Amino acid sequence: MNNNYQSEVLEKWGKTDAYKEYSEKASGYTEEKYSSLADGMNDIFAEFAVCRKNSEKPDCEKVQSLVKKLQNFITENYYTCTKEILSGLGQIYVLDERFKNNIDKHADGTAEYAGSAIRFYCE
Numbered sequence: 001m002n003n004n005y006q007s008e009v010l011e012k013w014g015k016t017d018a019y020k021e022y023s024e025k026a027s028g029y030t031e032e033k034y035s036s037l038a039d040g041m042n043d044i045f046a047e048f049a050v051c052r053k054n055s056e057k058p059d060c061e062k063v064q065s066l067v068k069k070l071q072n073f074i075t076e077n078y079y080t081c082t083k084e085i086l087s088g089l090g091q092i093y094v095l096d097e098r099f100k101n102n103i104d105k106h107a108d109g110t111a112e113y114a115g116s117a118i119r120f121y122c123e
Helices: 003-013 017-026 031-053 061-077 083-095 097-103 110-122
Strands: none
Touching: 031 061, 031 110, 061 083, 061 110, 083 097, 083 110, 097 110
16 A cells, blocks of 8 residues: 555545455555555546447446446455445546556546446445
8 A cells, every 4th residue: 555545545434345446355465466456446437438438328237237346346345335335436536546546547537437337336
């Protein structure tokens, strides 16, 4: 985990079951593993950008399967990503400028698009 954000993460989520699960899973992660995981997340958001560019609706089957892919990726590599957690992440992706700017590197509006797709998926 990036040390710049570690204290913020601990303050907000350090006492949650999801964080405990993450700590156990990530205890053996190397820098290479973290880099690989970041690449995996970036690949998923790049797919969201392509769907947006192709005018796929956030609620269409293709985009909804991409949301499921994101949820599965998080569950497999970090912590059990329930719909409640995923919904919160979707909001963070849009409202937290750090996440929004990183996701929008794929194409302007990708964070909002992914957030809309996640919101539909979780409803």
